[in-house]
Amino acid sequence: MAASQGDGPAVGIDLGTTYSCVAVWRGDRGEVIANDQGNRLMPSCVAFTDTERLVGEAAVNQAALNPSNTVFEVKRLIGRRFSDKSVQEDIKLWPFKVAKDRDDRPMVLVEHEGKEKQFAPEEISSMVLAKLKETAEVYLGKSVKNAVITVPVYFNNSQRQATIDAGTIAGLNVLRIINEPTAAAIACGLEKMPVSNKGKTVLVFDLGGGTFDVSLLNIDPGVNMDKGVFEVRSITGDTHLGGADFDNEMVEYTLQEFLRKHKKMDIRNNKKALRRLRTACERAKRLLTSTGRTTIEVDSLHEGIDFSTTITRSRFEDLNRDLFSKIMKIVEKCLKDANMDKNSVNDVVLVGGSTRIPKVQNMLREFFDGKELCRTINPDEAVAYGAAIQASILSGETHDGRLVDMLLRDVTPLSLGIETEEDYIMSVVIPRNTTIPTKKTKNFTTIYDNQLVVNFPVYEGESEWTKDNNLLGKFKLSGILPAPKRVPSIDVTFDIDLNGFLNVSAKDMNTGRTNNIVIPYDMGRLRKEEIKRMVQGAKRVAP
Secondary structure, rough: OOOOOOOOOOOEOOOOOOOEEEEEEOOEEEEEOOOOOOOOOOOOOOEEEEOOOEEEEEHHHHOOOOHEEEOOOEEEEOOOOOHHHHHHHHHHOOEEEEEEEOOEEEEEEEEOOOOOEEEOHHHHHHHHHHHHHHHHHHHHOOOOEEEEEEEEEOOOOHHHHHHHHHHHHOOOOOEEEEEEHHHHHHHHHHHOOOOOOOOOOEEEEEOOOOOEEEEEEEEOOHHOOOOOOOEEEEEEEEEEOHHHHHHHHHHHHHHHHHHOOOOOOOOOOHHHHHHHHHHHHHHHHHHHHOEEEEEEEEEEOOOOOEEEEEHHHHHHHHHHHHHHHHHHHHHHHHHHHHOHHHHHOEEEEEEEEEEEOOOOOOOHHHHOOOOOOOOOOOOOOOHHHHHHHHHHHHOOOOOOOOHHHHHHEOOOOEEEEEEEEEOOOOOOOOEEEEEEEEEEEEEEEOOOOOOOEEEEEEEEEOOOHHHHHHHEEEEEEOOOOOOOOOOOEEEEEEOOOOOOOOOOEEOOOOOOOOOEEEHHOOOOOOOOOHHHHHHHHHHHHHO
C-alpha cells in the first residue's frame, strides 16, 4: 500500500524466527535502531503472565519460570495449517500449547490474566512488530506508520499475506513484502557496488534462526553508474532450517546423555527443565564458534540433579551432519536453477547469525574453491538495513543519489498453475524464478462434450501432481456455450504484483464471459472482521 504524507519515516523490519530488527534510512546512511535495553536485535518472543504481557528480552528472561506461557519461533506457524507435517513436528518440541481452530489454522493457547486465551500466530507476530514500531518511534521522536517487512524466499502466498496481516494488527502500513536475501543483497550491494560499468554476480547465503535462503543476483551499476539494478536470477531455500534446528539436535543429545547417566529419568515432560536445557545448548553452540570444546551445565535440572556434559565442535558438527549436507545441496540447486557455474560467482555474502558457525563457513570456502567470504556488513543486521533502504525509496523520502534510481527485480519463489481436471496434473502458467511483476496467459479448454462450467483450482509448488502442491484457491467459469469437448477456448491469466501476490482470471474467448480470484483473500488468511478485532485488541493493550 502506498505511503501517505505525514506518516513519519518509513522503516525496514526483519521479522525473524528467533530475533527481529528494525532500521531506518536517514539522510545518506542507514541506522539499525537499538531498543530500550541497548540491543539492536530483539528476541522474537512474547510471554503472558497473570498481570502483563512481555515482549523481547523481558519475555526471554522469565521463560525458564513460565515456559508454557512463553511463545517463541511463531514464524514457523504463521500462514501454515495445523495439520502441516512441520507444524506437528514443532509442537512436540515447544513447551507452549498449539491447537487447531475450525479452519485447521494453528492457535497458540496461554494462561493470561487468570484465563486461558488463544492467539493466532499473526497476533503474536504483531506484538513483536508493535514493539519494534515503538522502539523506532522512541528513537526517531516521531510516529511510524509505514514499513517494509522481509520474509524468507520460500514463504508461500498464505505466509506472505499472514505477515502483512500481522503488520496491520500492529498498526503498520506494509509498503511491501520483500525477500530476506534480496534485502541483504541491497544492503551489501550498496556497500560493494561495482566500480566499473561491468556488473557482478552475488550469491547471498542467509542462514538464520529458523529459515535458510539462497539467492543469486546480478548487481549492475547501470550506464554511466547512474542507476543500480538488482536483478534476482534464482532463489531457493528451506523455511524450516536454521539455528533452532541445530539447537534441537543438541537438546536431543543432552537428553540422551542425562538418560544414560540417570537411568529411567526421562525429563521430556518437564517443561521448565527443557527450557533451561535449550538455553544452555544455545549458549554452548555460540561458544563453539570460537572454541573447540565447551561444557553444557544446568544446576538442579531435574529432581535436584545437576547436569553437566562436555561437547566438542567436532561432536556438534557430527550431530548436525545431515543438516549441513542439506544446506550445501540447496546452494548447488540455486546455481543449477540459474544455469550458472560456481566460478561465475564474484561474491558470497553471509547473512544470518548461523553463518558464524565455522563448519558453515568452511563448507562454503571449500565449495567455492577457497573464495574469501564477504562480511562487510553485520550478518544479523543486513536484512533490516536493506529493508530500510527499500522503505525509504518506496516512501519517497530519500534524496540520496545512490538510492533514488535503484531498481529491484525480484522473482517468484514457486511455480504457479492450474490443475487439469482430467488427470490432476499441475499445468504451470508461471514457472518459479520468473521476474516479477509479471503477467502470463495460457489457453485451456473443456474435457467433456457440452460442458457448461469449468473449474480452475490454483496451485503453487514444484510437483507434477497437484496433491503434493499447495492449493491457493478455486474459482469457476460458467456460461460456456455447448460444444464438443476441446472446442471452447478459455484464456487463463496469472498477474503477479511486486509483493508476489496473485490475481488469476479466466475468459471464454467465444462469449467474452470472465471470472477471477484474488489470491490474498484465500482460505487460511484471517478474515477482515478478525483482523479488525485484533487491531482493536492491540490498541487496548498498547502502552
